[in-house]
Amino acid sequence: MTRYVAQRVLSLIPVLLGVTLLVFLVMQLAPGDPAQIILGPKATETSLAQLRRELGLDQPLHIQYGRWLSRVVQGDWGRSIQLKREVLPFVLDRFRNSAYLMLLAMLLACAVGVPVGVWSAIRQYSLGDRLGMVTVVMGFSIPIFWLGIILQIVFGLQLGILPVSGLQSPGQTGVPDLLKHLILPALTLATGATALIARMTRSSMLEVIRQDYVRTARAKGLNERLTINRHALKNALIPIVTIIGLQVGYLLGGDILVELVFTYPGLGLAMVNGILARDFPLVQGAILLVASSYVLVNLLVDLAYAYLDPRIRYEQS
């Protein structure tokens, strides 16, 4: 296992380098001169040239990338043009808010998706199973930004029982208030992931239920509950871990839309505002943070997978 872990961690380095290179290049391609954006339209040619030199913009691209990367590694992620403050502490702070939202959404998705999938699998082709699976397709076909608005209309405006925006009510700092604000965005964000987890759990369970050892368990007279819980579900969970891991990518993307709908002060909202305001240091930092955390989550999922299923690590090392 140690060898496998080392291998996987090492294989991360080129991917992370690639991610930084892509983020760097993409922002280089962006139209507009950063010096002009920083100094505004009234800047003189000399002051522009001087700032370009200070920022290293007169250097060849690979040198600029090298300098930028070494600063990034040392924690200097530049200054936001719009907010006039350091990017790294700001994006980390905002990311924490996004993480609350995503964690709650993930918990909801697993807590609903896995049992629904198991229930559907052991009643394959029943009416409930069919209805469940149609609901699942609806669940991942629904545009989450629209679902969020519908929930706002129903729970916020019609019923008036839940707040429809922000992280906390003015003057409040407690956890109950935070949770109240998180319910609607988290529900919205969780819907698609729940549907996919339910679907994958079902097919994974169906696969396992057909195995010899499940037949053996039944044949030796074990009751159905134990057969399902102890023999089938445990093995079916292995591919489910991967699916749950994949949902993190979905959540990280969907989170941006949900934050905009609920004006939730997370990283996604900051990123979109940054793009519209052409605040490239901020956008660069936000994208870099989200992409690298996704890479790390994928690593953890792979490791969990190898831990749960020893065949994986033997095959690959």
Place this chain on the structure above:
Amino acid sequence: MSSLKYAGDTPSSPVPAAAPFDALNYGRSPMQQARRRLAKDRLAMIGLIFLGLVAAISLLAPLLAPHDPIETNLSQRLVPPGTPGYLLGADDLGRDILSRLIWGGRISLLIGFSAVLVAMVAGVLIGLVAGYFGGRLDALIMRLVDVLMAFPALLLAITIVASLGPGLRNSMLAVSIVGIPFYVRIVRGSVLSLREQEFSHAARLTGATHLRILARHILPNSLAPLIIASTLDVGFFIMAAAGLSFLGLGAQPPTAEWGVMLSQGRQFIRNAPHLSIVPGMAIFLVVLALNLVGDGLRDALDPRLQE
């Protein structure tokens, strides 16, 4: 439902059973069999008919739309659905929502299908080359694919739009690029196994060129997963493009695009919720139909993939 659909599906059979003799499908080509299976899938058929309807309405938009989609009429500002002449109501500038919806369907379908086409053609070409020739080129391509896939899909699209600048064309390009690595993976994977099959060796022995082997022997055999993925992707791309417009990064007002309509309507959810409900419902139904058809195609083209 055909008997084939359930082959190997009973809990008692440990391995998928060989297809039993099927009098109905005897002598039919795999494609004909797939078409028959698809025709029996009621949900997929409903989806297909609905999509056909939406496509027809979109094509006939100039004839069907009662008003100009961007013509404002302040006297009809925010009129509710059911107002004479304004079946689905009007928005904050008095523009007819039904007309905007019909014209918006054009944009959404166009984005969905053309983005998939671009992503698929690019992905297939790259995947064929990587898988067939292997070696360093393959290694380089696959590292690039790894990097692109290290981004959550929507984030990558946003990153690309951030770089190219907001707009309908750039958002279309962005979702296409996001799709490419998936197709590269699908095609490369099937090429890797197909090129070692006996029919590929046989073709090589008869002196067929690389191009001929790829085009005549390998590509046709990797079509099934491509068709399935592309159908499901049309829905995903439509949703992603609408999402980008919703964020203000895709199509720009006053374009009649569903994401734009939703984003603008959101400001009026208190007194005119229909402005948000209608365009979102349209995206939902079209994506749902595409997913139902995609699922049906998957079951029809590859019965082994049956859940």
